[in-house]
Amino acid sequence: MTTPLAMRTYHFKIYRYDPDKDAKPYMQDISVECDPMDKKLLDAMVKLKAKDDSLSFRRSCREGVCGSDAMNINGKNGLACLTDLAAFPEGKPIVLRPLPGLPVVRDLIVDMTQFFKQYLSIKPYLVNDDPLPERERLQSPEDREELNGLYECIMCACCTTACPSFWWNPDKFVGPAGLLAAYRFIADTRDQATNERLDNLEDPYRLFRCHTIMNCVDVCPKGLNPTKAIGKIKEMLVQRAV
Amino acid sequence: MSRLVVGAHYGVKDWLAQRITAVLMAIYTLVIFAAVLAGATGSHDAWRDFMAHGVVRFFTFLFIISLGYHAWVGVRDVWMDYIKPTSIRILLHVLTLLVLIGYAGWAIQIIWRL
Numbered sequence: 001m002t003t004p005l006a007m008r009t010y011h012f013k014i015y016r017y018d019p020d021k022d023a024k025p026y027m028q029d030i031s032v033e034c035d036p037m038d039k040k041l042l043d044a045m046v047k048l049k050a051k052d053d054s055l056s057f058r059r060s061c062r063e064g065v066c067g068s069d070a071m072n073i074n075g076k077n078g079l080a081c082l083t084d085l086a087a088f089p090e091g092k093p094i095v096l097r098p099l100p101g102l103p104v105v106r107d108l109i110v111d112m113t114q115f116f117k118q119y120l121s122i123k124p125y126l127v128n129d130d131p132l133p134e135r136e137r138l139q140s141p142e143d144r145e146e147l148n149g150l151y152e153c154i155m156c157a158c159c160t161t162a163c164p165s166f167w168w169n170p171d172k173f174v175g176p177a178g179l180l181a182a183y184r185f186i187a188d189t190r191d192q193a194t195n196e197r198l199d200n201l202e203d204p205y206r207l208f209r210c211h212t213i214m215n216c217v218d219v220c221p222k223g224l225n226p227t228k229a230i231g232k233i234k235e236m237l238v239q240r241a242v
Numbered sequence: 243m244s245r246l247v248v249g250a251h252y253g254v255k256d257w258l259a260q261r262i263t264a265v266l267m268a269i270y271t272l273v274i275f276a277a278v279l280a281g282a283t284g285s286h287d288a289w290r291d292f293m294a295h296g297v298v299r300f301f302t303f304l305f306i307i308s309l310g311y312h313a314w315v316g317v318r319d320v321w322m323d324y325i326k327p328t329s330i331r332i333l334l335h336v337l338t339l340l341v342l343i344g345y346a347g348w349a350i351q352i353i354w355r356l
Contacts, residue, residue: 211319
């Protein structure tokens, strides 16, 4: 004989906005019943979508690798697929909003054009003019170690959209995700464009709008530290200047 | 010649200066605090003698200049963050500079005019 699974009802307050239908955004109250097999917030949201199929959000890998389902959960940016359902306190609705600081396309979907523009501006690829070796460009294990904590970024935009400096100057400030990626290539011993990369960032807006608020570190679902990477870029700029 | 479209090539100097002035002010504050605790400033005359000392004069002057420069970078950063129209931005920058220079002169007068 099997015992019935304990069901739990989750209450949500979700930001809804469909520019084709709604004059302005509103918060929708909606509940969904979940069983213990529903582990993550995304599981509950998939059930919500079955209940009200007009709800729109991005999702893909459902395991914190693709970075699609980044959203503002109870006031803090995070990935729905990595957020434990059981951790939400009972009786309080879960408030879901789109990532702050970016234009809303619909419901929880934001337009990430500005975010990717800033990412592209740091040339997120290896620059090396030496002829290609027969197999691959090698690094020593110690040099490779430098890239740990930098290359794991999944570009979910949780950090950049949690950064007040990005909110005020999204067109000029590269943002934590972009700067982490910038340092990933600056720190890469195989890259030959370090000087140009530093030139590109030696700017009161592009780099120095970072006021070490550290919201980025607080929200990163992968546990990365963009502030530390930004600090290292500043250190290199100082070393180069004096 | 190709013009770099990004990288205004400033920012490091101000960032570094802000940190150096912060360290200077922190040390100065601690020293003054220690002097007060040690009783070197018990009376008006003691304060005057203390401030008249060469080393104290030197570092007090540095402190006032540091405070001004530190505040200039900090306040300018706030204007750069929030104020977008160029005309208002320039006006605020100039006002900030004038006020800070005025304050520095005034502070020096207050401390050493007596």
